[in-house]
Amino acid sequence: MNTNEVMQSFGTAGVAFKGTTHRPIAELAKWADLLREDALEPDLPIIDPHHHVWDDERGRYMSSELLHDLSSGHRIESTVFVQFKSGYRKDGPASMKPIGEVEFARSFADTCGIQMPNGPRLCDGIIAHADLTLGDEVQAVLDAMAAAGGERLKGIRHGATWDSGSAGYGRTFAKPHLLSDTAFRRGFARLAPMGLTFDAWLFYPQLPDLVSLLRDYPDSTVVMDHAGGVLGVDPHTDRAAVFSAWRENLQQVASYPNVTVKIGGLGMLYAGWDFHLRDTPPSSEELATRWRPYVETCIDLFGPERCMFESNFPVDKQTCGYGVLWNAFKRITERFSPAEKLALYSGTAAHVYRLEQPIVTQS
Numbered sequence: 078m079n080t081n082e083v084m085q086s087f088g089t090a091g092v093a094f095k096g097t098t099h100r101p102i103a104e105l106a107k108w109a110d111l112l113r114e115d116a117l118e119p120d121l122p123i124i125d126p127h128h129h130v131w132d133d134e135r136g137r138y139m140s141s142e143l144l145h146d147l148s149s150g151h152r153i154e155s156t157v158f159v160q161f162k163s164g165y166r167k168d169g170p171a172s173m174k175p176i177g178e179v180e181f182a183r184s185f186a187d188t189c190g191i192q193m194p195n196g197p198r199l200c201d202g203i204i205a206h207a208d209l210t211l212g213d214e215v216q217a218v219l220d221a222m223a224a225a226g227g228e229r230l231k232g233i234r235h236g237a238t239w240d241s242g243s244a245g246y247g248r249t250f251a252k253p254h255l256l257s258d259t260a261f262r263r264g265f266a267r268l269a270p271m272g273l274t275f276d277a278w279l280f281y282p283q284l285p286d287l288v289s290l291l292r293d294y295p296d297s298t299v300v301m302d303h304a305g306g307v308l309g310v311d312p313h314t315d316r317a318a319v320f321s322a323w324r325e326n327l328q329q330v331a332s333y334p335n336v337t338v339k340i341g342g343l344g345m346l347y348a349g350w351d352f353h354l355r356d357t358p359p360s361s362e363e364l365a366t367r368w369r370p371y372v373e374t375c376i377d378l379f380g381p382e383r384c385m386f387e388s389n390f391p392v393d394k395q396t397c398g399y400g401v402l403w404n405a406f407k408r409i410t411e412r413f414s415p416a417e418k419l420a421l422y423s424g425t426a427a428h429v430y431r432l433e434q435p436i437v438t439q440s
Contacts (some may be wrong), residue, residue, distance in 0.1 A: 094310035096247040097346050099353040099395050102136030106145070109398040112358045116150030116400055117407040121418060122435030123153050126426040127302065127339055127387035129161040130185060130200070138391045140189055140199070146390060147197060149400025154423065154435040155198035158182040159276065159302075160206040160234050172218050175206045179225040186229060202231040202430045204276050209235045209264030210255075216267050223271065231430045232274030232300070235261070240280055243311045244347055256286040265294065274298045274429060277336075280306035280347075281319070284326035291333035299335055300429060303342025303389065304371055309349020316349075324374055331378040337429055340375050340386050340421075343368050344393030344402065352396045359397055361404035372409045381413070381420040385429070 100108055132139050147153050164181025166174040186200035193199075203226050207218045223230055237255040238244075255261055256279070268275055277287055277299055284305055291299060305327050313319050330336060344352075350367065352359045376384050386406050390399055397405070410418055419437065427434045 094243045094246055094346060094349070097392060097395070098135075099346060102138055102142070102391065105391065105394055106142065109146075109358055109394055112360065112401060113149070113398060114361055114401055114404050117361075117404050118418075119150050120152060120438045121407070122423045122437065123151055123403065124385075124423040124426040124432060124435065125153055125156040125388050125390075126202075126385050126430060127159050127341060128156055128390045129159060129163065129392065130182070131161060131163040133163070140185070140192075142391070143199065146394070146399035149398070149403070151400060151403045152435075153197045155196070155201040155432055157202040157204060157231065157426070157430055157432075158186070158200040159204040162206075172208055172211055172215075173221065175208075176218070176221050176225050179203055179205045179222050179230060183226055183229055198433075201229065201432055203229045204232045204234050204274075205230060206235060207233050207264070209233070209267075210258060210260045212260040212263035213267070215264040219267055219271060219273070230273070232276055232298075233268055234276035234278060234302070235264075237277065237279040237283065237286070238306065239283065240308070242308075242313065244280065244308060244313075254283075254286055256283075256290045262290075262293075265290070265297070269294070269297045272431075274300055276300045276302050278302040278306070280308055281323040281326055282308075284323075284330055287336075288326075288329045288333070291330065291336055295333070295335055297335060298429065299337075301330060301336055301338045303345065303387075304338060304340050304375055305330065307343065307348050307371060310347060314349065320370065323371075324378075327374065327378055331383075334383075337383040337385065337425060338375050338379050340372055340384055340406070341389045341402075342387070342393065343371060344389065344396030346395055350396065358401065361397075361401045361408055364397060364401065364405035365408035368405060369409050372406065376410075376421070381417040382425060384421055385425040386421055 130138055160178055164177045166177035182200050182203045189199040205222050207215055209215055237251050239250040239253045307323055423435050
């Protein structure tokens with residue numbers, strides 16, 4: 078199928094959006110395990126550059142749960158923890174509370190490293206949250222985070238998602254056009270001198286704001302999360318029109334060499350698929366068919382050296398199991414060269430986040 082045929086065959090997304098969590102963590106684990114597949118290309122090294130861990134009122138997704146997902150037969154060498162309001166400090170100034178998440182993630186990583194000295198290296202990198210709208214005053218927060226995270230601290234994410242439609246169900250968005258805010262930009266300017274990346278999380282209609290940021294700060298390293306924030310919930314239910322607008326915005330983003338893209342997040346319920354409503358999860362073949370136009374567009378526009386596949390687990394687990402997700406990506410890239418695959422699955426992530434490059438096994 079060409080892209081137009083794929084879009085037409087799936088018609089209009091129409092699944093009512095009721096937040097990003099359809100099944101709670103404990104129930105989700107049982108559901109995802111209903112379909113497990115043998116790993117394709119099991120020797121291909123993978124750095125998973127985007128996942129979360131937490132243990133709070135949302136449930137528990139810690140080392141045992143993460144390792145269960147990673148035991149899918151794929152060669153996961155290391156991972157990157159991305160902020161998700163885990164382990165915030167209970168006391169002190171609001172601006173300093175996210176430092177608790179860095180302490181939480183570093184403790185998690187150190188403990189796992191002692192228990193599993195031969196890997197995988199869990200939370201080898203940490204992407205924290207700092208309120209960049211503090212402007213110049215965010216420097217004190219960043220300094221404290223650097224002290225707490227040490228070499229594991231790689232960057233900052235300050236989510237900028239905003240939408241007037243149903244994507245806002247059950248949550249509070251940042252202000253519209255956050256990336257253009259003067260105070261935010263003063264805070265953002267503090268990252269590059271410290272060698273910190275910026276993870277940009279926003280929806281596809283907001284990508285022009287990211288273009289402006291990239292243009293004005295060409296020396297800052299920016300990672301665009303979740304393939305640029307594809308939406309498939311009301312009012313973004315004309316999938317062909319959304320795809321066209323997303324691709325047009327993505328072309329502008331890709332013209333700036335200081336940005337890379339994480340390909341993933343397509344399993345989030347924001348995308349408007351119906352997988353989470355099924356009794357059993359979808360296969361990697363079906364996911365590859367649905368996701369192929371988005372994945373191939375990202376790679377075509379950015380090139381493999383500026384793309385990295387991500388799991389976004391356990392958020393994307395609402396759609397499929399961990400091993401199935403990686404199989405879907407591998408089906409899409411089946412005909413890519415070994416060098417291209419190495420970049421997509423580990424090389425780009427290692428370069429951008431300054432992580433150890435996996436040893437390539439010669440077959």
